[in-house]
Amino acid sequence: MTKDIEKDIEKATRDLNSIEEQREALISRAKLLNKQREAVAFAAHTGDAKAKEKLRTINLEDIGLASNIASVGAALVVARANLAAAQRAEAQAADRAKAEQIAGLNAQLKEQLEDADAALVDAMASVLAAKELLSQLHNLGVASPSDQMFRVNAVTCIKTAIQELPSPYINDFEFARLAPLQKKHFKNLAAAWCDQITNQIAARLGENKERAA
Structure with missing residues (x-):
């Protein structure tokens, strides 16, 4: 794996983690606002002016939170796609490296088998040639x-x-x-x-x- 691909994966991972942290923070805030809303909603809707103002503030912030959560969700889609693309590039680079290694080993395998074939032919030819020489020695x-x-x-x-x-x-x-x-x-x-x-x-x-x- 090249250094550029490593950097791409590291950056994509950092970006994804950062956006996920932002999303978790926004969701946590939204849950807190919801509890606060539950605490003042009844009073606000039964004539308590302070509770009504508090509820209005909560609702306004909640609207902004919902928008931010949606934006972060969209950013997460891109961040995950970026990480997936970097990981695919990493896998492709690994496959290319393996393919090069396989090609080298394949060439060596072919060479060794061809050498073995030639060596066996030479060995048997030498044995038969020695047998013929022995026959000549017998004749002498x-x-x-x-x-x-x-x-x-x-x-x-x-x-x-x-x-x-x-x-x-x-x-x-x-x-x-x-x-x-x-x-x-x-x-x-x-x-x-x-x-x-x-x-x-x-x-x-x-x-x-x-x-x-």
Whole structure:
């Protein structure tokens, strides 16, 4: 909410409160005059000159009060309309601020979902590419990891990643939950298998050296 709108609401509220106070004061005075009228009306209408004069004064003031009360009533209509308009402006400003916030969050939501889609595609493509590389390694004589070992561990890594989601999401996947010690990550598998294959390479090179000797 801008400072101008805040000032408009504060002023409209002050004006309304002020006019309502004036109206209450006029109504209170009118009630007092009515009591005074009741006190002298009978005497005034039965020949008491002083009471008659008092009644005349009361009636004259009452006429003025009635006019003032009507004027204040009209002013109250405007004051209430002004406050309502200021409050509508405040609500509209708040709605605009929320709309801007929603627009920003909406753009971020779209970006994150698109990133998630691309990341999943890339992840699956990497797994399949690794599987193809393992097949090439098998053709060159590398025995381990086997296809079954790769498949089992790859699925475990994928399940591990899935279990990072909130529980309601995980429950939509039909697989037995992995215990903490069962969880695996592709990075750790890559390091272990790379070392394993490196050892196989070293063994082959050693064997070839022995044959050459």
